[in-house]
Amino acid sequence: MVRCAAVATGAVTGSTPQTDPCDSQVDGPPVAGIPATYLALYRKAAADYGIPWEILAAVGSIESDHGRSHAPGIHSGENHAGAGGPMQFLAGTWKTYGVDGNHDGRTNRYDPADAIPAAANYLRHNGAPPKMRAALFAYNHSNTYVDDVLNRAHKYKTTPTATTPPNASPPAECTEAAAITAPNTTIAKIIAFAMAQRGKPYVFGATGPDAWDCSSLVQAAYAAAGLTIPRTTFAQWPFGVRILNNQAQPGDLVFFNSGPATSTTTPGHVGLVIGHGQMIAARCSTCHPAIGVETYHRPDWIGTTRPLLRL
Incomplete structure (x- = not known):
């Protein structure tokens, strides 16, 4: 018997083609240094939660290099502070603010499709975007961290295509x-x-x-x-x-x-x-x-x- 993923068998949502992050980057040009799959997730979470995509991308860059880091806790387990996943959630915070972003029936802090909208959810809960500094400080209790996120976000926003022209081949x-x-x-x-x-x-x-x-x-x-x-x-x-x-x-x-x-x-x-x-x-x-x-x-x-x- 074939058993694939933890889902009820037989049910089908329909045959309408569904969006894949690799098919488009969600209404925007490519951004140098950000994998297309992550960029699409940042932009979708921005649209869903009202948090600027460049803020989410800056957090993802600092926390895990958009999931490319092999540091402890990025892909499994936790780092020395107890954080895990590409957006570095503590288990307790994840329990409250985790999101099933890809609708697979699970909230998985190691899955960027869940972790990125969860980060947007957490920032919004803490007052972003009007109280962005306070929300980022709640995310990581460091003024240096807040400044780093805001500076990186500004670079992403003001140089959206950077060294990657809009018509370049995808990653x-x-x-x-x-x-x-x-x-x-x-x-x-x-x-x-x-x-x-x-x-x-x-x-x-x-x-x-x-x-x-x-x-x-x-x-x-x-x-x-x-x-x-x-x-x-x-x-x-x-x-x-x-x-x-x-x-x-x-x-x-x-x-x-x-x-x-x-x-x-x-x-x-x-x-x-x-x-x-x-x-x-x-x-x-x-x-x-x-x-x-x-x-x-x-x-x-x-x-x-x-x-x-x-x-």
């Missing part, structure tokens, strides 16, 4: 076929197929072409390159050659302890690595987007396999 994690990150043409074909399915709905047990679940999507992506892998997540997990998580590369499969009747030895969710810490995955029927690009650096990430070593 590698958002390239349609992800060919520039694929080590060979076979992997490029696999990733290109999966990326082309964005906007389609998630349906538990679906095998395409109009809808997919997590394991059918990656099976079909491999088939697009003339390769055969098992159908279900449970069968895909032992099929590929196990590799270290820190050696994941485009074309690999990443597995998660997510979903009913799953465990650290029987993962229930799978995604396809496209590079730069990102995967393409069919996530759940209530997720927005149902099939989209997201980080695989999650607390429930339990392993990585390389099916190509079996083929």
Whole structure:
């Protein structure tokens, strides 16, 4: 049986294409130094909560380099102060202000789709934008921190395109076929197929072409390159050659302890690595987007396999 993500099976939100952060950067040009996926989340949270996107981006830059830092507590666990996630929330603060930004039924402080709107929610609760300094001080009790955020936000706002012209190619994690990150043409074909399915709905047990679940999507992506892998997540997990998580590369499969009747030895969710810490995955029927690009650096990430070593 295929089990993908912790969601009720069968329900589908509809076939209307859903926005993926890599398809557009939410009504604005690219900004140098900010990954497109994060920039889209900053702008969406700004629209939803009334907090300037450049403030959120400045906080994200200082706290985690927009999720790219490998410091303790960014992708799992906590730092010495007890903070975790790309926006560095304390567990108690997260419990009160955490947001399910991607509507996957969970509030996960390590998921930027949740953490960024949660930061906007917390800042607004503390008086932003009219009392921005006070709100930022409540976020981190340091006047130097407040000044750093405001100065960085000003730079983002006044030089929106910086060294990246508006018509430049998108970052590698958002390239349609992800060919520039694929080590060979076979992997490029696999990733290109999966990326082309964005906007389609998630349906538990679906095998395409109009809808997919997590394991059918990656099976079909491999088939697009003339390769055969098992159908279900449970069968895909032992099929590929196990590799270290820190050696994941485009074309690999990443597995998660997510979903009913799953465990650290029987993962229930799978995604396809496209590079730069990102995967393409069919996530759940209530997720927005149902099939989209997201980080695989999650607390429930339990392993990585390389099916190509079996083929």
